[in-house]
Amino acid sequence: MDGLIETKDLVYFYDGTKTPSLDSINIKITPGKKTVILGANGAGKSTLFYHFNAIAKPHSGVVLFEGEPLKYRKKALLGLRSKVAVVLQNPDDQVFESTVEDDIAYGPTNLDLPQDEVKRRVEDALFQTGLTEFRKKNTLQLSYGQRKRLALAGDLSMKPEVLIMDEPTAGLDPQMALDLMELAEQLHFNGVNIVLSTHDVDLAYAWADEIHVLRKGKLIYSGPSEGFYSDPVQVHMTGVMPPSMFTVNKNLAHMKEIPEAPYPRTETQLISKMVEVKKGSLHIIPLSEDIVSKVTDSTDISVGVFGTASRGLLVENRMKVDYLFNGFESCISDCMNGRESILVCDTDCVDLIKNKIVELKRFGTDIEYDVRS
Amino acid sequence: MKTVIIGANGAGKSTMFYHFNGILKPKEGTVYYDGKPLEYTRDALSDLRNKVSIVVQNPDEQIFSSTVEEDVAFGPLNMSIERDEVERRIVTSLEKVGMLEYRERPTVKLSYGQRKRVALAGALACEPEVLILDEPTAGLDPQMSQEVMELVNELCLAGTTVIISTHDVDLAYTWAEEIHVLRKGKLIYSGSPEPFFANTEEVALSGLVKPHTFSINSTFESLRGRDEAPYPRTNSQLLAKLSTPDAKIGVIRMIPFDKEISEIPQVCGNIGIYGSRTRRAVRESKTRVDYYFNAIEGCCLDAMSGLDSVLVYDIELESLVRDTISVLGKFGKVPEMI
Numbered sequence: 001m002d003g004l005i006e007t008k009d010l011v012y013f014y015d016g017t018k019t020p021s022l023d024s025i026n027i028k029i030t031p032g033k034k035t036v037i038l039g040a041n042g043a044g045k046s047t048l049f050y051h052f053n054a055i056a057k058p059h060s061g062v063v064l065f066e067g068e069p070l071k072y073r074k075k076a077l078l079g080l081r082s083k084v085a086v087v088l089q090n091p092d093d094q095v096f097e098s099t100v101e102d103d104i105a106y107g108p109t110n111l112d113l114p115q116d117e118v119k120r121r122v123e124d125a126l127f128q129t130g131l132t133e134f135r136k137k138n139t140l141q142l143s144y145g146q147r148k149r150l151a152l153a154g155d156l157s158m159k160p161e162v163l164i165m166d167e168p169t170a171g172l173d174p175q176m177a178l179d180l181m182e183l184a185e186q187l188h189f190n191g192v193n194i195v196l197s198t199h200d201v202d203l204a205y206a207w208a209d210e211i212h213v214l215r216k217g218k219l220i221y222s223g224p225s226e227g228f229y230s231d232p233v234q235v236h237m238t239g240v241m242p243p244s245m246f247t248v249n250k251n252l253a254h255m256k257e258i259p260e261a262p263y264p265r266t267e268t269q270l271i272s273k274m275v276e277v278k279k280g281s282l283h284i285i286p287l288s289e290d291i292v293s294k295v296t297d298s299t300d301i302s303v304g305v306f307g308t309a310s311r312g313l314l315v316e317n318r319m320k321v322d323y324l325f326n327g328f329e330s331c332i333s334d335c336m337n338g339r340e341s342i343l344v345c346d347t348d349c350v351d352l353i354k355n356k357i358v359e360l361k362r363f364g365t366d367i368e369y370d371v372r373s
Numbered sequence: 374m375k376t377v378i379i380g381a382n383g384a385g386k387s388t389m390f391y392h393f394n395g396i397l398k399p400k401e402g403t404v405y406y407d408g409k410p411l412e413y414t415r416d417a418l419s420d421l422r423n424k425v426s427i428v429v430q431n432p433d434e435q436i437f438s439s440t441v442e443e444d445v446a447f448g449p450l451n452m453s454i455e456r457d458e459v460e461r462r463i464v465t466s467l468e469k470v471g472m473l474e475y476r477e478r479p480t481v482k483l484s485y486g487q488r489k490r491v492a493l494a495g496a497l498a499c500e501p502e503v504l505i506l507d508e509p510t511a512g513l514d515p516q517m518s519q520e521v522m523e524l525v526n527e528l529c530l531a532g533t534t535v536i537i538s539t540h541d542v543d544l545a546y547t548w549a550e551e552i553h554v555l556r557k558g559k560l561i562y563s564g565s566p567e568p569f570f571a572n573t574e575e576v577a578l579s580g581l582v583k584p585h586t587f588s589i590n591s592t593f594e595s596l597r598g599r600d601e602a603p604y605p606r607t608n609s610q611l612l613a614k615l616s617t618p619d620a621k622i623g624v625i626r627m628i629p630f631d632k633e634i635s636e637i638p639q640v641c642g643n644i645g646i647y648g649s650r651t652r653r654a655v656r657e658s659k660t661r662v663d664y665y666f667n668a669i670e671g672c673c674l675d676a677m678s679g680l681d682s683v684l685v686y687d688i689e690l691e692s693l694v695r696d697t698i699s700v701l702g703k704f705g706k707v708p709e710m711i
Contacts, residue, residue, distance in 0.1 A: 040514040041486060144382060170512065173381040173540050174582040199514050202543075202585075236665055241515040244543075244585060247674065248608050254678035255616055267589050274615075275596045324577060333592055 040239030307346030381580025648687025
């Protein structure tokens with residue numbers, strides 16, 4: 001199968017340097033897989049991304065998008081960048097316009113889309129990133145986290161097929177980081193291919209279906225995370241540490257004399273695998289206009305949120321929410337403790353949540369749930 | 374006390390630090406050092422800053438000199454310390470952060486992680502009583518973060534009071550004896566980390582999340598019908614707690630490193646190293662090592678899984694290493710140290 005993005009013998013030097021920043025890279029990004037590019041600072045992650053949407057041109061070798069070699073003419077570039085969008089690590093490298101909505105409109109306007117369509121896309125992007133209330137705000141008045149979301153909104157307004165995120169959670173608070181990763185999961189589930197770079201191994205491990213590891217400009221591993229982390233020498237030479245979850249599972253499995261596989265990636269998966277859980281139940285409530293009347297206000301039942309739109313609406317309506325962030329994990333954790341829990345989610349996330357519940361079965365927990373639409 | 378100031382971006386962590394060494398003067402209220410109110414005269418401030426050093430988050434705000442050694446010498450020279458003593462301090466502080474071989478390098482040619490370490494060396498060269506580190510691991514690779522935290526532990530052992538600010542709850546939980554939580558400019562909690570993290574609502578309102586080890590322990594123990602306390606702060610402590618009384622615990626072979634590295638027994642089991650001197654010696658001798666970073670934890674985890682391991686460490690860190698391993702006794706069995 002063709003890779004979504006592929007490079008063949010890609011070599012790149014920064015001006016005035018003798019050692020290549022990218023050295024004969026043959027990478028294949030699989031369509032539909034949550035992909036992470038992992039590596040220490042200076043390993044070449046950002047440089048590689050600049051090749052994916054032709055900000056940088058290789059000194060030798062080729063970059064292919066959907067099987068076709070990239071062309072570097074102006075018109076071809078515009079077409080490519082509407083399909084492959086990069087969210088840079090530092091939002092200040094990306095946010096230029098004076099107001100939030102102007103900044104988001106910049107990309108689609110440049111694509112010569114009809115005004116109506118531009119307007120619609122700006123609305124969607126504002127909504128997806130939870131920035132609607134800030135639309136008229138001056139971009140200089142936004143906090144770092146808000147600017148980071150604005151940069152993302154600008155890319156989303158291009159309706160890209162591939163969204164590349166360079167260190168998306170760097171510098172963010174824990175809640176904001178969770179919020180962003182949930183949004184990435186939501187986008188991915190709805191058909192956007194997400195490739196992200198990070199040196200945060202815990203984040204990478206929880207998220208990735210497939211990882212590509214860079215070390216000093218060379219690609220040294222492509223495949224599932226476990227294959228890489230099971231090789232301590234490689235992990236060490238790459239400048240990272242094994243993820244905490246991987247280590248705990250390995251040692252607990254050893255201690256309990258059970259197999260390391262299946263590999264838990266989340267706390268609820270780990271707990272399912274290691275102890276007998278109780279039976280609670282989860283009520284999934286997709287977001288609707290009358291959401292307030294649907295959520296039972298009971299102290300016995302916890303309420304969590306999944307999805308940016310739901311989070312916005314529940315906060316706006318001042319509803320009592322126990323888990324505004326990390327809602328899925330927290331509600332499931334309550335269910336495993338024998339309690340009842342409500343998870344309010346965006347309408348396009350219901351199947352995603354069902355998939356996550358099915359995934360838990362591999363670790364031994366069969367969560368009872370219903371969908372109340 | 375190992376102290377952490379924790380809070381979301383914009384909660385006021387850095388602003389508070391700037392009051393601790395008199396960079397900022399409060400509009401109202403008083404800041405005390407050693408029980409005495411700060412004075413804001415030039416002499417008093419320079420005296421204070423010799424005792425209270427801040428390493429800011431972004432090293433570029435702190436590094437001004439053109440070479441590494443000049444930058445590190447800046448503080449001590451300002452304290453009118455003699456040239457010989459300044460030289461000694463340059464060497465020891467650069468050695469501690471692993472940057473001695475870069476002493477003549479231009480600071481502009483360093484990577485972000487290297488600049489961060491030079492900024493730290495500059496603070497160490499003042500030999501402060503209190504060292505304040507603002508987000509010390511932000512932007513660093515996982516291994517480099519470990520190295521910085523190991524160094525911090527060495528400083529604590531040597532008697533320096535270290536205060537760290539961070540929004541990394543996992544780091545805070547593993548390291549801190551006492552936390553102070555800031556939210557929108559208000560101090561909302563001071564004390565040991567557990568009561569704060571147990572309060573789901575307060576944690577959420579502060580823009581934070583619960584540390585992984587904390588929440589895994591809560592769920593495990595509630596399902597097993599056991600007490601959440603004692604609270605494990607590391608994975609090995611969690612494992613010790615979950616281990617059964619008849620489980621086999623591995624042995625940790627302890628090798629204090631003084632001058633020679635030749636005597637590492639090439640036995641089965643993983644080899645870990647701890648301390649900056651050992652790390653340097655091992656790098657030079659190219660000995661096989663399995664845990665270059667976070668080695669005490671690596672060996673403890675092995676022991677909990679029933680595996681023997683070897684731990685080589687700087688001899689002056691003996692008590693720190695033994696104490697860290699012995700903490701496992703609060704949770705379960707302590708591996709035998711031979």
